[in-house]
Amino acid sequence: MKRRLSRYFTFVLCCLQMISFAQSNAMPNILFIAVDDLRAEVISPDNEVIQIPNIRKLAEESVLFNNHFVQVPTCGASRYSMLTGMLPKKKKHLKNYIIEKDIADGNEKREKPETFIEHLKRNNYYTVGIGKISHSADGFVYGYEDEVTDKRELPNSWDEVLFDSGKWETGWNAFFAYADGSNRQSRKKQVKPYEEGDVSDYGYPDGLTIDLAISKLKELKGSKQPFFMGVGLFKPHLPFNAPKKYWDLYERNEIPLAKNVEQPKNSSRGGANNSGEFNQYLLGEEKANAKNPVSNDYAKKLKHAYYASVSYIDAQIGKILEELEALELDENTVVIVWGDHGWNLGEQSIWGKHNLFESALKSALIIKVPGAKNMGVNYDGLVSSVDLYPTICKVAGLEIPYELDGKSLTPIFTKKVKKHHDKVYSFFGNGASVRTERFRLTHYKIKGEDFYDLYDLKKDPNEIENVADVHPKVVEKLSKDLNIKRIQN
Template structure:
C-alpha cells in the first residue's frame, strides 16, 4: 500500500512549521489553490476526527499541518443541493435545488454567481477541474464556463458554450474511460447480473422509452448494493485514475512561466456507493470485527418517522433485492467496505499531496479539503446520506495554508460549505458578491479561536421539506408539507436534541414541556435564518 512518502526523500526544504508563520510566505493572493472534495465521506470515518479504527494517514497528516474545522456543515445532505450551494455561494432556497432531481441550469437563477466565473476575475489565473464538482455536468453546463480544463470520468456529451478544454480522464490501455463501466467488471455473479440489467434498460430505451428513474432503478439499486472488492487494481479504478492525472497536471502547472496562480478542483468518489475498493484496502478490515453503531432505532425516543425516512433507505439496503437484506452481518460487511473505501480515497489524496510536494508547489499552494455531506453508517437504522442527523449534515473540513498562524490547530467555529466560495474569493483578493449567503472563513485560518457564527442551517426534501438549525449545543428541525397555498405549509413534526448530553440524537425533546423554552428559542432562530447568525461584524 502506498501512502505519503517522506518529504526528506523528495528533497523538499524550507518547510513551514505548523503554527509558525513563515517570514517569507507570500500573501494568499499570489498562492495557488488546490481544492479536494470527496463524495459522501463522513467526518466520523476519519482518524483525525476521532475514529480509531479507520486508517486515514494522509488526511490525518494534513489535519496536523493545517487547521481542522470540527463544526463544518453542508446545506443539503445529498449531492446536488450541497454542490449547488458550493459553486454559487447561495443556499437551497435561493438556488432552488433541494434534491438530486433538479437540473441546475433549469432552476438556478440565470444571474446567480458561479465559482469558475468568480475566480476567473483573478487576472491571469488558470482554472481546472478533474472529477466531480457539480452533481451532473450535463445539467449544470453554465457552471463550467470559466474553467480552462474540465476532465471527468462519467459519460457526458460535449458541453455547450464551454470555452476551455474538456475531455475524459485518461485510462490505461484496454480500460474504459467511463466509471459507469467499472461495476460491470465485478466478479461473478454480480457482473453478469449488472450487465443483464443494463442490457434490459438499453433495450427499453431503444424501443422508445424515456430514461426515467423507474427505468434506471433496477440497475442502479442493484449497483448500490455492491460492496467489498472491486475486482480492479487501484490505478484502473476511477479515483486512482483521477489521482494520477492530477499528479501529472500538477507537474505541468509547476513548469508554467507566467507567474500567475492556479485553482485546481479535484473531486473523488470512492466513499459513495457502490462501496467497492481494491483488494489491499478491503483486506485491512475484517467485517466480524466491526462494531455497529450504538444508535439503534429501538433506542430512539420520540424521533419522528419522517426524520428516519419512514424507515426506508434510498441507496444501500434499499429493499429492492431480498438477497441484500439489512442484517447485522451484512451491515458489518458494509461498514468494513466503507472503511476500505475511506482508506483507498485517503491513499489517492496522499498521491496528490506527494505530487504537490514533488512539483515544488506545496509552499505556495493552499490546500482545502472537505466532503459534500456525510454518510449514515447504521445510526437510527439508516445508511447513506439524506437525513438531518449529524452523521449526514456534518462534513470534514481542513485548510492548510503555507505560513498561516493557525496551522496545527483545531477550531470549533461553526462554518458551512456555502462559505467556501466567499473564502476562495477573499484568498485571491476578489470582491465579495453582495448576493452571497455565506461568509468567508479565511480569518479562522489565522485565528481559529475567535468568535464566529452562532448557527448553521440545512434542508432536505422528505415528505415535504425538513429544515434544520444547528447551534454549538443544540439541533432543532421542523418538517413541513406544502399546503398548495402561497407561503403556507403544514407542520408534520419537530425535533430538538441536546447534543451535549445526547450526541447521537436519540432523545427528541421537542414536545417535552420542560424544554419548551429551548424549543421556542430554537424555532425562532430557525425562522430568523442565516442572516441573524452571521459572524460578529458581518452585518446581522
C-alpha cells in the same frame, strides 16, 4: 484601555499576516479535492480504526474542522450551495438537478459569476476541473445511460474540463463502476452495494482521476499564472467498491457498530428514511428500512466496505499531495479537502444521506494555507459549506463579488477564534434544521402539520431521544430562526 489596545493590535497583526501571505505569494494556487459522501466521523482524531495516514498527515498541517455542516444532504444541491456561497431559498435548490437547471441551462454570460470558480477565472486564475466538482460525474450534462454531450454543467467556470473514464467509457458509468468494466446501469441494478476488487488502484476510476490530476500538475508547474484545480473523487459513494488491499487493512470485528441504530425515542417520524438509494442495489443481502435495523453482521460488512473505500481515497489523496511537494508547489498552494455531505452508516436505521440527522449533515473539511500562523489545529466551532466561497476569495486576495450567506474562515487561520457561527442551517424535503453549539432543532411539515424534533447534543450526541417537550422555550426560540430561513416553493 491597555486590554482593548492589545486586542486591537492582535487583530491588526492577524490581518497583516493574511495580507502578507496573499502578497508574498502573489495569488496562491488552490487545490480543491471534493470527496463524495465523506462523513466527518471517519477523519476525526477520535476514530482509531480508520486507516487514513495521508489525510491524517494533511490534517496535522492544516485546520481540521470538527463541526462542518452542509446545507443539503444530497450531492447536487450541496455542491450548488458550496459553489455559489448561498443558502437554498427555494424547493428547487434542494434537488440534485439544480446546477444543470440553474447554471448549465442558463449559460449566458452573467453579471454575477456562476460560481466562485468563475470568479477566480475572471481574476486571472487558470481553472481546471477533473472529475465530480459540480453534480455531473465528469462535468458534462447527460443522463446516467445516455451518450456524453459537450454541454458543460458549469459553462463559464472552467478553462479545462478533464476526465479519464477508462474501460467504463462514460463519466456516469465510471461513477457506478465495478472492477470488470460494468456498472450499476448496465447490470440493471442487479449488483451488490459493495465489491472487494482484486485490482490495482487503476482498477477503479479514482485511480485514473488522480493520475490525470498529477499529469496536469506537472504541466501547470511552469506557468506564471496561478491555478485552481478541482479534483472530484467518487468513493466512498455507493457502491462501496475498492481494491482488495484496502479491505485487508481491517479486521472486521474491530469496526464498531453505530451506537444509535434505532429511530429516536419520541421522534415525530419526520426523519424516518427507508434508505432508497442504498436499496437500489438489488443483490444486497438485506434491505434497510426505518423500522428494523439490518443485522450486526451485515452492518459490519457494509461499514468495512465503506472504510475500505475511504482508505482507497486516502491513498489517492496521498499521491497528489506527494506530487505537489515533489514539484515544489506545496509552499504556494492552498489545499482543501471537502466532503459534500455525510452518510449514515446504520445510525437511526438509515444507510444513506437523505436526512437531517448529524451523521448526514456533518462532513469532512480540511484547509491548509501555507504561511498562515494557525495551522495544525482542530477547530470545534460551527462552520458551513457556504463559508468556502468567501474563504477562497480571501486567501486569493480577491474582493467578494456579491453578498454571500457564508462568512470567511480566514480569521481561524491566523488566531484563536472560539466561535465562527452561532447557528448553521440545513434543509431537505419538507424539513428544515438549525444547529447551535448545544442543540439541533428540525421542523418537519407532514400533511400540513408541524412537527419538531429537538436533540440536546451536549447530553445526547447520538440523537437518541427527541426532547422537544422537555425544552419548549428552546423550540420556540429556534423555530423562529427556522421560519425566517424557511424554503419557499
